Structure formats: C-alpha cells, structure tokens
Amino acid sequence: MSAQALHQQTRRNFNRKRLMSFALPGLVLGYFAYIFMAFDMAGLGVRVNLENARTLVSDAYSYKTHVTQDNRTGAVEIAIEGERKGAYAPGTAPGWVRLGETSEIDLGGGHVVTFGGRVTYDVPGYGLVMAEPGAGGVNASLPDGALPDFISLSKNRLMVKTDAGRLTVTRNRAEVFKYSLGWELFFFTLDSPYHGMSPGALFKAAVNGEAGAIWQGFVGNKMWRHGDVGWALLETVLMAFLGTCGAAIIALPLGFLAARNFTPLGGLRFAARRMFDFLRGVDGLIWTIVLSRAFGPGPLTGSLAILLTDTGSFGKMFSEALENVDARQVEGITATGARPLQRYRFGVIVQITPVLLSQVLYYLESNTRSATIIGAITGGGIGLLLTQAINTQKDWEEVSYYIVLIILMVMLMDSVSGWLRRKLIKGNGGGH
Template identity: 65%
Template sequence: MSLATDPMTASVSAAGLKARADHLFRAKRLRAFALPVLALLYLAYAFFAFDVTGLVERARPENGAILMRDIYSYKTHVERDNRSGEISYAIEGERKGQYPEGTRPEWVTVAGDVTTVAMPQGHELRYYPDHVEYDIPGYGTISARSSARGVDATYPEGPLPDYISAAANRVMVTTDAGRVTITRNRTEVFRYFTGWELFFFTLQSPYHGMGFQELAGHALNGEAGAIWHDFWYNEMWRHADVAWALFETVLMAFLGTFGAAIVALPLAFLAARNFTPLMVVRQAARRLFDLFRGVDALIWTIVLSRAFGPGPMTGALAILLTDTGSFGKLFSEALENVDEKQIEGIRSTGARPVQRYRFGVIPQVTPVLMSQVLYFFESNTRSATVIGAITGGGIGLMLTQAMITQKDWEEVSYYILLVVLMVFAMDAFSGWLRRKLIKGGEGGH
C-alpha cells in the first residue's frame, strides 16, 4: 500500500513546492514593481508640495549671474551725493578702499563741472551739476534729475529694456558694462574688474601697485618688515584676523574631538559586555551615549551658548558632548571584540586589573581608536566652521558676516577657499599621523 501511495505523495509534494515557488515569484515581482511606483508617487508629491513650478517661475537667473561675477571680481564705486554734489571713489564702496584725496581712477575724467565715467562697451555716464546722463550704445541716452519727489528720468522712445528697473524713487540699470543706480540722495556707478583688488596692499599703502621685482628691491633695502606689516594688517582683507579665525576653528575641533576621546574611553569600559557584567551599569552607560550623540552638535551649541555665552570654548564643548556619545559606542564595540587570550597571558603573570587593561587591552584597541579619533577630527574641522557661526568664533563667524553684508562676495569665496584648503591640510595631516601611529610610518607598509 505504501508503494502505491509513494508516487501520489511525491506528486502532492511537488505541487506544493511549485505553488510555494509561484507565490514567492509573484511576491518578488510585486515588490519589484511596487518600489518604483512608490518612488514615483513620492517624487510627484514632492513636486507639488515644494511648489517646483512656482520656484522656477520666481527664479532670477540674473541675480545668480551677478553673484557669480562678484565671487571672482570686485567693484569700483563712483558715487555722487546728490545733495552736496561731492563725488567719491572707493573699491567696493568702503571707506577702507577709498581713493586718497585728490586721486581717482584713470577711467574717470573731470572737465570743469562735468565728471565723465567711461565704462566698457562704449557706455558712458556724465555727472552734471543738476542732473545725470547715461549713454547706452544701441539704446540711447537716459537723463535723470534728483528732486525732493524722487527721481525724474527721461528715456528714449519705446518700451524699457529688461535691464532697466525704473520706479519713482529709484532707477537702476544693470548691464555687462556695470551697474548704475540713481536715487533721490545719491547716484552710484559700479564698474566691475576681474580679480581681488587690494588683496595685498590698500590704496593708502606706499607699496600698492608695485610689481614683484620692485617689492623685492624695497625688501632688500630694509623695508621687509614694513611690507609684511602692510600686507598682514590689510584693512580690507584682514589677513591677521583670518589667520586667527582659522586657528580658532582648528582649536575648536581639536579640543572637542580629543576631549571627547579622553572622556569616552573610561566610560566605554562600563558599556562593554565583557568588562561590565552588571547589566544596569552597562545599560546606563549606553543610554548616556545615546543621549549625547542623539542631539546634534548644533543643538548642543545653541544650548551651551545660552549657558556659557558665545565663544570658541562653547563650540568645543558642543563637539565634545556629541563625540563623547559617538566615541563611547565605537570604543565599547571595539572593547567587546578584543582577544581574551592576550588578556589571559597578562593575567597569568600576576598582573593587577589595571595592568591587564594597560598591556592586554589598550594595545589591541589603539589602532581602531586612533583611526576613529583622527577621522572625527578631520570631520569636525568642517563642522567647526558652522558651529563657529553660531558661537561667534572662528572662520565661520567671518564667513557669516561676509554673507550678511551681500556686497563683498569675493571675501566669501576667499573664506570658503581657505576652509577647503584647511580641510585638505587636515586630511593630509591626519593621514600622515595615522600612518605614523598605527602603521609605524613608512616602515610599516
């Protein structure tokens, strides 16, 4: 009877296996189609939720072009006070970049009561005692007169071009030749030039405009200290302040990272299963680590700045708290994976627990610990830039101040470039230090 039913049982089993296989294939096929559909539905929701269409309509590419041009160029301002008639010339319109008394840019000429500003592409603006005229090739002449009511301007016949913004109180013309702004109180001409003007010396320095050979000659004649002083304490670019800000940024990252490592290492023994058998203590240590790393460093920065006030030390403490949680988890996991045989060998010599930890545990986990600490140090160098903007210290503060002014974007690009170079330097330094400490230098390869 069993022989007769064996083929039937085998057939039922095969049918069951086929049904299960078909079910698995259908479920897999359904998931393969469902995931892309869900992704498309989410993208469609995001498209309407974030109003992408409205964002495109509100976009102002010309403002982006002006911003990009400001990053690699500078503006020379020719400004007239419409109330007094006084004309001033300054790089970026700042007092620190103002031309000395009796001097002006070579592309500005004065003939009697008329001051002419020559601009690229044949554009020309003329200051008259009672009005302003702006010649635009291919369009015509704009004449504007300031009064108590605002700005009275006349234009060539026809509709106004897109590059002219006209209102009762202000007329602004923005072209590739520069920018002209006319208001009731003043008239300004912004002429763009490529480069970072006054990066080495301000207009007040006797070394401004000198070439390298001429500067070298002055330096050899005993003026090296004066040359360095005028460069290092440049009022426009503030090289001394920038260098100190970079040092503060690195110091925040260093104190926060290595301080966290010092605090986290002994606490990690409490969280490691093989060193702390008591579960209550172990869980308390782990939840403490979760609390510290569960709150972002920026949140800790805001909390600590209210408690201790602004400053680099507040940023260092914020990094320390966050990294203590991260290091505690990483270090405790490394301790749980140590080789017990090495510890037993140390114990067999009669060593005390502290000695067993020092010679049996620390040498095993040191490569992992140092590697993680140096990686975090490199990452925190970048994070300290943002934290410094909140705590009022480091290069982050200077970067934020330059962004808020919205006029010296070449300074913004300068600070960003320095931050990138600083990160490159920290990457190279941490890599070299890892090789020295972990692999024993070149001989370790």
C-alpha cells in the same frame, strides 16, 4: 517535491521578485510625490529670487567701483564697492577716470561718461545721453526714437544700464558703477603703500627688510580682514581638535565601565551605556544651545558641545572595541606575572589602540565640518563670519572666499588625519 511543485514555487518566487522590482521604485516615486506636495515645490517658482541669484553669482567673481558726483558742489568721490574702506584719497583716481573741471570716465568699449554741470553718457550704437540735473529735475535729453529698454527715465531720475556699467542721475547725485573682474583689493587696501605693486617689486621690498610691514599690510587689510579670518579658521580647527581629543580622553575610561568583559557589575554597565545614549541622543544642536547659555558664544562653547556629543559616540564605540578584545593576549601577559595595570597596558591597550586612533581621526576630520556648523549657531570661528557675510547680503565675494577657505580647511584636515592614521597605525605594529 515533484517537478510540478518546484516549478510552481519558482514561478511564485519570480512573480514576487517582479512585483518587488516594480513596487520599490513605485514606493520611492510615491514618497517623492508626497514630498513635492509637503514641501510646496510648485510654489517654489514664485519664491525663487532670481535677482538675488544673479547678484550672488556676479558679485562672486567681479566687483564694482562707484564714481559719485555731488551735483551741488561738483565734488567727485571714487570708492570700490562704495565703501569707505575702499575709497580713493581725494584727488587720486584709477587710470580710467580723468578728474578735472568735467571729469571723464571711460567704461571701456567706447562707453564714456562725463561729469560736470552736464552729465553725458556716450553709448556706442545709440548716441549721446545727456542730463542737466537742476531744480526742475534731471532734464534729460536722449537721441530721437523710442526709449530703449536699458534706459529708465522719470522726471527726477535717469538710469542707463549697459553691459559696461551703470549710470544713475538724480537731482543731487550722479553715480557711475564700473564692473571689473576679480576680488577687489584682495592683498592690500588703497591706503597701503604696497597697493598696486607687482609681485617682483613686492619680493624685492620684502628682501630689503620690509617683509614685516608687507605682512602687516596684508593681515591688516580692512576690506578682507585676513587676520580675523585666519583666527576664525584656527578657532574652528581648535574646536574640532579640543572636542574630539577631549571626548576620546574622557570616553576611554568610561568605555571600560561599559564593556561586558571588564565590568562585571551589571548596574554600572547599564548606567554607563545609558549615559552614552543620552549624550548622543541629545545631539550637538541642543548641547550647543545649553552650553552657549552658560559660556557665551565662542570656540570654547563649540569645543564643549562637540566633546559632550562625541563622548557618547566614542564611549559606545570604545566599549564595543573592548568587548572584542582577544582574551588570549591578556592571559599571555598575565602568565608572565604582570600586575593588573601592566596587563591593561600591554594586553588591552595595545589591541585597541589602532581601532581607537582610526576612529578618533575619522571624527577629527568630520568634526571640522561640525565645528563650522556649530560656529554658525553659537557664534564663533569661520561659521560666524560666514553667516555674518551672508546676512549682510552684499559681500558675496567674501562669502565665496570663506566657502573656498572652508573647503580647503576640511580637505586639509582630511589629508592630515589620513596621514596621521597611516603613520600612527602602521608604526604601532599591532594593528590590522
């Protein structure tokens, strides 16, 4: 080839390369433009619910306490998050509420609300907002000047929304929300004798033989249901464990059937392989739906769905590992006069164990995640609790609690399976 032709060819190659390096990003960009249109991203701005986002974020790290007065009877109720489970017993109140003829609620930073026949809210830097709810409406009187944007007022309703809290007055009720940081009543609910105890005092009580009662109080927490959550986590891990190990146990003999060097019968091999493809192709989602019709919601359904899908994956992988087995080791074992079963035990199993174990342990970790998802579909484990909490759309602190627990659970399973992998495979000697 002449230098000329070589030069030409090189130039052509360069041009092609240059075209490629422009075409590829162009292609990707074009695809994204198509996705942008197909997913209606432009319309997303309209659909975004910022209010939801705000409640979600603020609820995740703070909680509110409702102080409510029935304007007819004058009775005052205090409840955390306005839930019965978080209600203070009548006559008791947190430190910032002083109950009396006219109850005084200190929202902090100089914001003070008083209840009684007349409801007042002293807003620092603005003045005293007053309301006398009665037959004619809320009868509010505000300081002079234009209505500030943190107050909304109509005949029958007054709402003052400041950074410190929120006051709503209607004819029948006056209600104050006070926001506080943290997750409310995380350890003990108000009816537990251990509520509000310092860790030191708790420890002392535990040493003095109340450990059982303290544990009961914590696990039985009605607000957070730690006991149920613990069970849900256990169910999820159980699904992953049963599904993965069951699949491995079933797939091992089937893997021999599908391996070319162990099954001379082509028909049998073909059948086994198509079965694996079918199990994998149908996918966990469809298996979950089919199985939950027969077994109902719960961890067993999830385990079986994982088991069926992974039998397909493991069968395929095991048969490939078996086809890669070194025949010389088997011959060596045969030469010592080993029976067929011994040949398998010492010639084959020893070779594939490290591969199998490492794959099974990888799957165990990833199936913990799948089990969460399957639980959300079929109804079991932590996935169910998470979807329930999200669907109620108000207990976002519980949602964040569950998310943290799920992440911790998956990471724990990750490190456990990694530890086992190192331990078992190194201990086996025959590995890589």
